[in-house]
Amino acid sequence: MGSIEDRTQALQLLEDIRHVYDGQTRYHRDRAAIYESCQQPSQARQSYGRLVDLDPEDVEARVAIARLWLQELLYHYDLSLTSRMLASLRPALALQPDHRDALYYSSLALGMAAGLPREESPAMSRQGMAQARRILERDSTDLAARMLLAVHCMDLGQFNDAAAEFDLALAQSPADIRAAFQTTRWTAPVSALKALETRDAEGRASYDRAYWR
Incomplete structure (x- = not known):
């Protein structure tokens, strides 16, 4: 500019x-x-x-406000800002219940807010899961929504469902994304990475699959 x-x-x-x-x-x-x-x-x-x-019916502006709150949340890692995201997104979804970005940011905010010390965490995860599924009902190729659905499944202890959603998302992903998500180097603790040092390529691939499971 x-x-x-x-x-x-x-x-x-x-x-x-x-x-x-x-x-x-x-x-x-x-x-x-x-x-x-x-x-x-x-x-x-x-x-x-x-x-x-x-x-007041400008849904795009409401979604933009939530998106900017998300940027600030990620910068400061202040999960309390999820409440401001949701405050902007609730009326947006009331106006347009199937608005993709409003559903996605709301589902994401609910998932992050579920990590805060509050009693309704499972209910928030279930609501976020429902919103991710609503996106997928309209577009089954939405990878971000499917990954988010998998995370909600994990948060609720539905590990088999989470693995199935991750596998489906990865199967639909470009090769570079598959490579990033199918390696423990992105997520594993140092102790787990040490176990890879003496393995060959096939052994590392097997370890990666086991780690994700």
């Missing part, structure tokens, strides 16, 4: 004219996009929030 100086000038211009265009949705869509490109999510979220104020 040009040099840093160009971006700074564009942002300053946006703020200078805000009092004129604050009631127009196009202004806030442009403002949100520019602030996102400049890695300023809080300002982008502010404009998406203004879009919701102007049009």
Whole structure:
């Protein structure tokens, strides 16, 4: 989007004219996009929030707010921000129950929130599982949703179902993704990796399969 100086000038211009265009949705869509490109999510979220104020049925803006909260959550690893994601996504799903991204981010947020110390964790995982399945009912090739479904199965102790979903997702994945997920080098603890040092390629592949199971 040009040099840093160009971006700074564009942002300053946006703020200078805000009092004129604050009631127009196009202004806030442009403002949100520019602030996102400049890695300023809080300002982008502010404009998406203004879009919701102007049009409470703007589902895309509500989903964008949740997506930006997810970025902040991952940056700070603050799982409490899942509540803000869900607060934005509930009305979005009430407006469009089959909106793919709203379902996905909600399912993801529910899965992460289930890791917080609260009694309703299994219920949240089950709700997240239902949302992932709803995506797959409309598109059985949605790999991200299938992986997420597998994680929910694991969280609920449904390990055979989780393995089946992982296997199906990997079978549909490009070769590089299969290679990444089918190796313990991405997820195993150091103690497990030490066991691989003396194995040949076939032995490592066998170990990988056993580890994932």
